[in-house]
Amino acid sequence: MTLKVYLAGPEVFLPNGREIIAAKQALLGQFGFSPSARQGEFVTWTNRVQGEIGREISRHNEALIEEADLLIANLTPFRSISADPGTVFELGYMCALGRPVFAHSNDARDYGDRVRAEPSLAPVSVVGEKQFAKDGSAVENHGFADNLMLDGGILRRDGVVIRKSVPPETIWTDLTALAECLDRARSALASL
Amino acid sequence: MTLKVYLAGPEVFLPNGREIIAAKQALLGQFGFSPSARQGEFVTWTNRVQGEIGREISRHNEALIEEADLLIANLTPFRSISADPGTVFELGYMCALGRPVFAHSNDARDYGDRVRAEPSLAPVSVVGEKQFAKDGSAVENHGFADNLMLDGGILRRDGVVIRKSVPPETIWTDLTALAECLDRARSALASL
Numbered sequence: 001m002t003l004k005v006y007l008a009g010p011e012v013f014l015p016n017g018r019e020i021i022a023a024k025q026a027l028l029g030q031f032g033f034s035p036s037a038r039q040g041e042f043v044t045w046t047n048r049v050q051g052e053i054g055r056e057i058s059r060h061n062e063a064l065i066e067e068a069d070l071l072i073a074n075l076t077p078f079r080s081i082s083a084d085p086g087t088v089f090e091l092g093y094m095c096a097l098g099r100p101v102f103a104h105s106n107d108a109r110d111y112g113d114r115v116r117a118e119p120s121l122a123p124v125s126v127v128g129e130k131q132f133a134k135d136g137s138a139v140e141n142h143g144f145a146d147n148l149m150l151d152g153g154i155l156r157r158d159g160v161v162i163r164k165s166v167p168p169e170t171i172w173t174d175l176t177a178l179a180e181c182l183d184r185a186r187s188a189l190a191s192l
Numbered sequence: 193m194t195l196k197v198y199l200a201g202p203e204v205f206l207p208n209g210r211e212i213i214a215a216k217q218a219l220l221g222q223f224g225f226s227p228s229a230r231q232g233e234f235v236t237w238t239n240r241v242q243g244e245i246g247r248e249i250s251r252h253n254e255a256l257i258e259e260a261d262l263l264i265a266n267l268t269p270f271r272s273i274s275a276d277p278g279t280v281f282e283l284g285y286m287c288a289l290g291r292p293v294f295a296h297s298n299d300a301r302d303y304g305d306r307v308r309a310e311p312s313l314a315p316v317s318v319v320g321e322k323q324f325a326k327d328g329s330a331v332e333n334h335g336f337a338d339n340l341m342l343d344g345g346i347l348r349r350d351g352v353v354i355r356k357s358v359p360p361e362t363i364w365t366d367l368t369a370l371a372e373c374l375d376r377a378r379s380a381l382a383s384l
Binding site for chain 2: 012013014015017050051053054055057058059061062079080081082083084085086088089090091092093094095096097115118120121132133136137138139140141142143144146147148149150151152153155156
């Protein structure tokens with residue numbers, strides 16, 4: 001049986017999103033997976049009341065997650081030092097369903113390293129074992145790619161978070177980390 | 193029976209986090225709710241391998257969500273133009289459990305308005321019904337507080353997203369929006 005994968009990620013927002021999603025889906029096939037059905041379809045924006053289309057896409061995406069056997073999240077930071085919120089929501093959703101979750105990111109840094117590189121939050125001060133941003137807020141220091149609920153939720157379910165450092169111009173098109181993630185997922189699920 | 197609420201939010205990272213969480217828990221009591229048990233306990237950081245403590249907090253928080261009857265998320269933007277990723281993960285988790293979810297934010301703006309105010313993303317151009325950030329990425333225009341998976345997930349479950357505009361200095365301490373959220377949650381759950 002071919003396992004169905006829900007590919008969570010912010011690619012839908014990108015100018016070349018359709019092409020990237022098509023390439024990601026093709027890669028799934030190379031590892032013996034198939035995309036959650038209908039993924040890649042784009043809902044049309046015509047003749048809808050504002051808010052209605054958003055609810056419809058939300059419903060559609062949740063249905064795709066519900067019918068998937070596993071979820072693979074692209075946690076590459078999007079418009080911030082963290083992953084896309086929609087992607088994070090979907091990751092949490094799949095964790096609650098108790099199905100396998102895996103993740104990849106084209107930013108190899110720890111979350112804390114991105115905080116240290118963010119002008120509005122740096123410098124980060126170290127007090128004993130704790131670290132604090134400029135505004136006094138505590139900075140996680142777990143060696144994770146993002147907030148501990150994300151990495152923790154994945155690792156505790158025997159998933160992996162594959163991180164690669166790639167040049168900015170290929171941050172959304174380089175699928176090396178995704179391929180490694182799919183390889184690890186295939187191995188993990190074959191041994192179940 | 194007193195319903196147990198999981199209070200999702202980034203307050204744990206704040207210098208005055210303990211006091212704010214205590215005040216939020218006290219407010220729960222005023223509306224006839226109780227906090228998900230053990231919430232507000234802080235795990236100690238001593239003698240742990242890096243990563244282990246993060247997994248333990250992740251496990252602990254998921255257990256608190258699992259035993260809660262409803263979740264209330266503080267979606268006030270944290271270190272970015274969006275909600276705290278841990279909070280978003282937890283919101284998605286509770287949506288998958290099929291239990292009631294509600295949210296509040298002390299930033300009254302639409303997500304797109306925050307994109308337009310973010311120097312690295314502005315100016316936003318309008319092409320027909322669509323809007324695009326400086327980098328060409330599409331900007332959601334649903335009239336929502338954040339990514340459509342968040343607002344859509346809440347609204348489709350008959351929850352509410354209460355937004356208030358407050359001065360920066362009280363953005364984490366002003367509990368007016370939370371109080372309104374609790375009032376709405378109490379009414380919604382009483383009518384079930």
